[in-house]
Amino acid sequence: MPIPVGTYYQKKELGNGTVATIENNVVDTxxxxxxxxxxxxxxxxxxxxxxxxxxxxxxxxIKRNRIDGDDYNALPDDKFKAGELIGVLRKGGISVPITTDVSRYDFATVNSDGTFKTAGAGDSVVGRFKTDGYAGKNAIVQVELTDMVITAPASDNSGSNNNQPTTKQDTQPTTTDKGGKQ
Known part of the structure; x- marks a missing residue:
């Protein structure tokens, strides 16, 4: 049996919904x-x-591993149908459709049609892009969804700064030293 060469059968980039990493993934059905x-x-x-x-x-x-159609030309229109069991990636890397140019390590957020874009100031962050990508193409996004809402910082999308939120101490420190006497 011959060893298939991936570029003979598909484009270099991964298709939408392709799991992109070999790490342990968390998937719900x-x-x-x-x-x-x-x-x-x-x-x-x-x-x-x-x-x-x-x-x-x-x-x-996550995409399925078969075409729901009569021939290979059905692939562009293929999607999950209502009532079908689907895999939903909650942790891991996956290839997603993007609507803006993205850079590696940009924060990722969601458009109103479920596609992805770079998160702007105040947008809820769902993950980070692991690859560069051009609008209308694909990029790999890394997610670890915990049902917590995280928003992008107003000043920097890279997340590489040290501007971390701080809390003020709400009480004065207690001391037991009363002028050298205890």
Missing amino acids: VTAGEEINFGVAVNIKDGKAVTATSAPIMGIA
């Missing part, structure tokens, strides 16, 4: 509540997966 494209962000509504319209998200739809 959920019933689709509507048609869902591969690689888009999903949320849960009435116990079923729907395309997310904003962050926070439940996860990202």
